[in-house]
């Protein structure tokens with residue numbers, strides 16, 4: 001993953017066809033080893049068609065069976081698998097921190113950048129979080145659509161998505177109303193959506209898209225940004241934003257309760 005905005009890279013020719021760029025990057029030995037040792041905790045799509053790999057979506061209660069066994073439901077028969085998803089987790093710091101902070105949640109990361117996936121799995125090994133963590137490699141739209149049933153997620157986080165800052169590229173932005181409608185559909189009633197960006201223009205765009213999405217309620221009040229999410233550590237991209245003198249804008253929504 002490069003720190004440079006990728007849409008200006010002319011070598012990424014097929015970016016014209018896609019909404020994301022599969023970045024090249026070298027894996028460290030540790031990341032490569034973690035990827036190999038922990039591949040049972042990931043679904044790596046590579047160049048395979050997601051519709052084929054995810055034709056049978058994961059059975060999440062089996063994927064997180066050990067976590068469930070260690071966290072019995074407080075009330076017999078209660079639904080106790082709470083799944084949180086981070087989309088575009090980069091090198092994985094925020095997702096690992098989430099796992100450390102919320103031991104009752106099972107977490108799924110979606111990412112297209114393999115060194116980032118290796119980095120996340122390496123940290124998960126070191127922090128003993130593998131039982132509660134799973135990775136889906138692939139485009140967020142397709143994987144979210146194929147891998148999760150409606151109403152099955154407790155929380156979705158999207159931190160510092162690629163800004164596609166040129167106006168003619170805005171349509172490639174991940175956060176679009178159509179995508180947010182999918183997120184709302186996959187969230188359970190009373191579910192949470194958190195987003196953040198360091199691009200002012202993308203911040204206003206996200207706010208407008210979210211405000212226009214039926215079923216999303218702005219916790220900060222209509223049309224308002226949220227206070228900085230105190231539980232998010234400063235990721236590499238947030239640090240870059242600060243270095244470049246950008247602000248950081250947080251958004252916090254919930255879905256209608258049942």
Ligand SMILES: C[S@@+](CC[C@H](N)C(=O)[O-])C[C@H]1O[C@@H](n2cnc3c(N)ncnc32)[C@H](O)[C@@H]1O
Pocket residue numbers: 001019020021023087088089090091110111112113116138139140141158159160161162174235236237238
């Ligand atoms: C700017 S980085 C931010 C990474 C991380 N959230 C952070 O704050 O450090 C955006 C990340 O989203 C990933 N990404 C971009 N488009 C994606 C998509 N359509 N599906 C899944 N991941 C995507 C990129 O590979 C990259 O790691």
